[in-house]
Structures are given as structure tokens and as C-alpha cells.
Amino acid sequence: MLSGIIKLLNERPGALSVQEISLALEIESSALRPMLELLDAKGRIEKVEIPCGKSCIGGCTESDNMTFYRKCETGNLNKG
8 A cells, every 4th residue: 555655646746635645545544644654754755734825724734635745856765
């Protein structure tokens, strides 16, 4: 499954939300999140910070459609 996440992020440009990855790989987001965190810790992918819009009242940054990941650039692979 980890290789499937990396393959998906390599195939699609830009960052994908947890929700998009979950739908594409047909896996529950609650099972997907620990895998994404592991790949992020290993430097294979990176979490992308998306700032809230002006109308945001906060608290939305951890929802599946507001948390994004993308493949790491080759210079970032030394995380662990």
C-alpha cells in the first residue's frame, strides 16, 4: 500500500488531499493517515500547508479535504 501511495503521487502533479488519495486507493482515510505520516517521516512524501481562507473560522486544517501531500523533491530525501 505504501508503494501505491508513492506511485499515485508520482503520477499526479501537485499535491493531493487525504480525501483524494483515500478515494483513489479505495482505503479509509483513518487507515491512510498513519501511512502518510510514516512516508512523510521517511522523507518520501511531504505534507503541504494550505493556509485557511479569509472566511475560515479555524479548526479545518486537519480535515481530510484540507490536508495535502505531495512527492518530495530529491533534495528532501534525507529525513530518515
